[in-house]
Amino acid sequence: MCDTKFTDVSGKNIVLLTPRRDEMGITQKDMARNLGISFITVNRALNGTGYVSEELKQRIFDYAQEHNYVPHKASQVLVRNTSKHISLFSSSLPEYFWNDIGQGVEIAAQQIRPFNYEVTYHRIPEHDSETYLRLLTEDIEKGTDAIALVNQRKYDMPAIFELIQKANIPFVTFNTDAPQSERLCYIGTDYSAGGRLAADFIGRALQLSEKRKVLVIQCNEEDVKVTDSPDINNMRLEGFASVMETQYPQITCKVEYISTKLQPGYKDDQILDVLKKYQDKVQAIYLIPAFNTDFLSALKSLPPQNAITILHDLDSSAVLDLETRMLSAVVYQSPVLQGYYTVKALEQILEEKNPEKIPDIEIVHTLVLAENSNLIRSQNALYFNI
Known part of the structure; x- marks a missing residue:
């Protein structure tokens, strides 16, 4: 088993700058509520601290200008009182595939860490349902807030799903779906x-x-x-x-x-x-x-x-x-994107007061030839600035 855990090495709460309400304007929380998007998305767009699509970013900018939003020069410090914990589970082979998944997980984890999110990615040895259930139980007992898992034939998936659902923890599936379960989203390919x-x-x-x-x-x-x-x-x-x-x-x-x-x-x-x-x-x-x-x-x-x-x-x-x-x-099938959007989907779910289903995220296949074999690096650079 190979575990990768992304946490704040200082162990302290991360602080973010956020503007106070201006007498003639509105707050970022007001904008998020009125636009129907998360506060984090608004904060990222206005502060340039993470990825937001150009279309959505422009929509936020236009709304801010229209409603007289003016950041205060002496911005207050926002501290999230509690951390949010996300756990992901998959098999371990083929190693190269799950390494790419892990790369996408790490990129997303770095983006949401300033908002007091911790992400743990477990890769379970093949056919080792006992280890799977033990690690899942440990994460649940530690208070994980959301889970992502792959519906794989080599584990006791009914017992795994039952454990998550009894704990009443929101979860999504990635890479391989379980539409009959209570998952809130599927991130993966057809x-x-x-x-x-x-x-x-x-x-x-x-x-x-x-x-x-x-x-x-x-x-x-x-x-x-x-x-x-x-x-x-x-x-x-x-x-x-x-x-x-x-x-x-x-x-x-x-x-x-x-x-x-x-x-x-x-x-x-x-x-x-x-x-x-x-x-x-x-x-x-x-x-x-x-x-x-x-x-x-x-x-x-x-x-x-x-x-x-x-x-x-x-x-x-x-x-x-x-x-x-x-x-x-x-x-x-771009495993880097799968890992990235799985974490982002869980972030979106946890930002809602009452987690509900969100649209599935389909990763469309690409045909890679010798002539476009550099596509993968270019694609990652486009999405993640790496």
């Missing part, structure tokens, strides 16, 4: 859409090819699942198959299942054996599960072939293999 995007890329690429055969590598998780939480790999396959059947019926697809366990240090040759079996017999290869490292290593151990290759999610090796053309494309 996995079927990711499969459809992969199918459309392959279909277009093979339109002029004389041979049109595709190998799809899928993972059978029936022997390792703990609960019937969503099977994201199956969602991807369903989306892929739907596009192939309706838009590219001339393309033949063969699905090969592997049973590789996603565990630290686990090695086998199942992917390599599948690739050997279909070497020079297919014109495209689509990897659905998160076995990128094994897949790319297997490709490099075989003689070069002219097959299109596509998989999900970026790690450092995938970026390099895009540039060398070992890999043709990556379906990317």
